[in-house]
Amino acid sequence: MEISNGVKKLNIFSLIGMGLIIIVTGWLIYSDKISQFIPQGEIGAPQDNIEREVVLVIDEGEGSPETFQGVTREGMTAFDLLKEKTQGIGLALKTQTYDMGVFIEAIGDKENGEDGKYWLYYVNGEMPLLSADKQLLSSGDKVEFKFETSPF
Numbered sequence: 001m002e003i004s005n006g007v008k009k010l011n012i013f014s015l016i017g018m019g020l021i022i023i024v025t026g027w028l029i030y031s032d033k034i035s036q037f038i039p040q041g042e043i044g045a046p047q048d049n050i051e052r053e054v055v056l057v058i059d060e061g062e063g064s065p066e067t068f069q070g071v072t073r074e075g076m077t078a079f080d081l082l083k084e085k086t087q088g089i090g091l092a093l094k095t096q097t098y099d100m101g102v103f104i105e106a107i108g109d110k111e112n113g114e115d116g117k118y119w120l121y122y123v124n125g126e127m128p129l130l131s132a133d134k135q136l137l138s139s140g141d142k143v144e145f146k147f148e149t150s151p152f
Contacts (some may be wrong), residue, residue: 101131
């Protein structure tokens with residue numbers, strides 16, 4: 001019994017076509033099931049627009065500090081948060097930019113040098129080694145600007 005070349009070619013193309021159908025179907029079923037276990041927003045979501053909660057405290061050294069809930073975005077710094085909040089409540093902010101970064105000279109009516117006190121800042125209770133405009137924030141950070149005697 002002899003099979004013609006046309007029939008052989010048809011059988012090969014049929015096998016290839018069925019194989020592709022099986023592969024694509026399996027991929028669709030598998031990708032649908034795997035997506036059930038991955039939280040929404042993690043697959044290919046641009047990280048630039050994710051917003052996260054932070055806390056800002058402004059302590060003028062006289063009584064109760066003011067606490068603000070804030071939202072930080074990717075690439076936001078401690079200085080960005082301070083600037084945004086002071087503008088939002090109409091509190092004056094005076095700064096000076098140097099080679100090493102932005103230096104806070106005054107917040108409200110409290111200016112550096114007054115009674116030997118200066119504006120210092122902390123992130124999660126620790127004084128960073130970077131200027132506030134270079135200190136990136138993470139979700140859950142507590143940023144404190146305190147008017148106090150400098151330890152330096």
